[in-house]
Amino acid sequence: MSEATMPAQALLILEDGRTFRGTSYGAVGTALGEAVFTTGMTGYQETLTDPSYARQLIVQTAPHIGNTGVNAADNESAKIWAAGYVVRDAARRPSNWRSEGTLDDELSGQGIVGIQGVDTRAITRHLRERGAMKAGIFSGADALRPEAELLAEVNAQPSMEGLQLAEAVSATEAYVVEPADHGWDGEAKFAIAAIDLGIKGMTPQRFAERGVRVHVLPATSTLADVQAVNPDGVFLSNGPGDPATADAQVALLREVLDAGLPFFGICFGNQILGRALGFGTYKLRYGHRGINQPVMDRATGKVEITSQNHGFAVDAPKDGAVTAPEERFGRVEVSHVSLNDDVVEGLACLDIPAFSVQYHPEAAAGPHDSAYLFDRFIDLMASTAAATQTEEKN
Known part of the structure; x- marks a missing residue:
C-alpha cells in the first residue's frame, strides 16, 4: 500500500x-x-x-x-x-x-x-x-x-434527548408503492397511509407483497392529507429523535384514532401511540440496537428474536389491561416486553383498532420471526371494514 x-x-x-x-x-x-x-x-x-x-x-x-x-x-x-x-x-x-x-x-x-x-x-x-x-x-x-x-x-453539540429529527429525514413529497411492483398478482386488497418519520424501504415492500397499496406521506402530513388517499388503515414508521418532540404526529394520531381508522406503528410509531394514549416516554441508558433482541409476546408466551434500533421507550404499566390516560381510547395493555431488560416492546388497544411494536418486523438482514405483524394489521383492517359494513346495513 x-x-x-x-x-x-x-x-x-x-x-x-x-x-x-x-x-x-x-x-x-x-x-x-x-x-x-x-x-x-x-x-x-x-x-x-x-x-x-x-x-x-x-x-x-x-x-x-x-x-x-x-x-x-x-x-x-x-x-x-x-x-x-x-x-x-x-x-x-x-x-x-x-x-x-x-x-x-x-x-x-x-x-x-x-x-x-x-x-x-x-x-x-x-x-x-x-x-x-x-x-x-x-x-x-x-x-x-x-x-x-x-x-x-x-x-x-446538542444531546439526542430533545432533538426533533423525523421531519429532517422524511420524504418531502408523497409517493405510492404498488403491490404489482412487488410480486402481487391481482387487485390491491387494501390501501394504507404510511406516515414517513424515517421509514425503511423494506416496510412498504412487506405490505405490498401482501397486496396492500402504500401511500407514503411526509412527516408533516395532516388528517386531511391522510383522508385524501382514502386509506383502510394508517401506519406510523420508525424514525430518529426524541418522541417527546413529536407533538404534531401525536395530535395527528389522536385524530386518526378518533376517526376509527385501524392503526399500526413500528418503533417511533410505537412511542407516538404511547404518547397519543397519554403515556410518557423516556431515554434508555444505551438503547436496543441489533438483530438479535429477544422479545416475549405476552398473549402467546412465544419468544421472538427481533431487529431493533431505538434509544427511547414507552413508560406504560405492565401489570395487565388499564384504561388509557386519554380515557376516550379505552383499555390498553402492554403486548410485548424485552427479555433483556423488561422494556415495553408493544402496545395493544382493546377497545379501538390499534396496536404497535417497538421492534422491526420488516427486518431486512433478518430475523423474520415477527413478519406475522403485517398480516395482523391486514386482518385488523378486514375486521374493521366488515364491522363497518354490518353497522351500515343495520
Missing part, C-alpha cells in the same frame, strides 16, 4: 474524555453525534442507510466489517444517514457475488467519516456502563488538534 492510500490518523473521543486511537475509514474529517453500539453480525449496509440512525455514530460490535461489500439493492433509503462509523477490522476487499463496490469507497463517496482499528469491545463495554453519549470522530488534520479542543467540540 502506497503512502498516498494509507489511512490517516484518527481518534474517537467520548464526552467523558475517553479516547480511542485508530486510522481513518471512509471520508477524512470530523463527525459528531451520539455514540451507540449495534450487536448485529450482518446487515451493516441496511444499518447505515436506516434513517433512524441520523445524528448517531454507529459502533459495530461484530469485529469484521465490509467483507460483503455494498450493493444498490440492500439500501434502506437513498443515502447513508449515520453521522459516523466505528469498526475494529475493516475488510481489505469484499468477497461476495452481489458486491458492487467497497464499503470504504461508499463511505468516502457520501462523506461519512469513520474510524477503524479501535477496540470496539472496550467501547461497547464503556457505553453499556456509562450510557450512550456525545462523541466525535476526528481524522487527518483534525486528529492533530489538541485533545482538549476536540473534547470541547464534542460536548458543545
Whole structure:
C-alpha cells in the first residue's frame, strides 16, 4: 500500500474524555453525534442507510466489517444517514457475488467519516456502563488538534434527548408503492397511509407483497392529507429523535384514532401511540440496537428474536389491561416486553383498532420471526371494514 492510500490518523473521543486511537475509514474529517453500539453480525449496509440512525455514530460490535461489500439493492433509503462509523477490522476487499463496490469507497463517496482499528469491545463495554453519549470522530488534520479542543467540540453539540429529527429525514413529497411492483398478482386488497418519520424501504415492500397499496406521506402530513388517499388503515414508521418532540404526529394520531381508522406503528410509531394514549416516554441508558433482541409476546408466551434500533421507550404499566390516560381510547395493555431488560416492546388497544411494536418486523438482514405483524394489521383492517359494513346495513 502506497503512502498516498494509507489511512490517516484518527481518534474517537467520548464526552467523558475517553479516547480511542485508530486510522481513518471512509471520508477524512470530523463527525459528531451520539455514540451507540449495534450487536448485529450482518446487515451493516441496511444499518447505515436506516434513517433512524441520523445524528448517531454507529459502533459495530461484530469485529469484521465490509467483507460483503455494498450493493444498490440492500439500501434502506437513498443515502447513508449515520453521522459516523466505528469498526475494529475493516475488510481489505469484499468477497461476495452481489458486491458492487467497497464499503470504504461508499463511505468516502457520501462523506461519512469513520474510524477503524479501535477496540470496539472496550467501547461497547464503556457505553453499556456509562450510557450512550456525545462523541466525535476526528481524522487527518483534525486528529492533530489538541485533545482538549476536540473534547470541547464534542460536548458543545446538542444531546439526542430533545432533538426533533423525523421531519429532517422524511420524504418531502408523497409517493405510492404498488403491490404489482412487488410480486402481487391481482387487485390491491387494501390501501394504507404510511406516515414517513424515517421509514425503511423494506416496510412498504412487506405490505405490498401482501397486496396492500402504500401511500407514503411526509412527516408533516395532516388528517386531511391522510383522508385524501382514502386509506383502510394508517401506519406510523420508525424514525430518529426524541418522541417527546413529536407533538404534531401525536395530535395527528389522536385524530386518526378518533376517526376509527385501524392503526399500526413500528418503533417511533410505537412511542407516538404511547404518547397519543397519554403515556410518557423516556431515554434508555444505551438503547436496543441489533438483530438479535429477544422479545416475549405476552398473549402467546412465544419468544421472538427481533431487529431493533431505538434509544427511547414507552413508560406504560405492565401489570395487565388499564384504561388509557386519554380515557376516550379505552383499555390498553402492554403486548410485548424485552427479555433483556423488561422494556415495553408493544402496545395493544382493546377497545379501538390499534396496536404497535417497538421492534422491526420488516427486518431486512433478518430475523423474520415477527413478519406475522403485517398480516395482523391486514386482518385488523378486514375486521374493521366488515364491522363497518354490518353497522351500515343495520
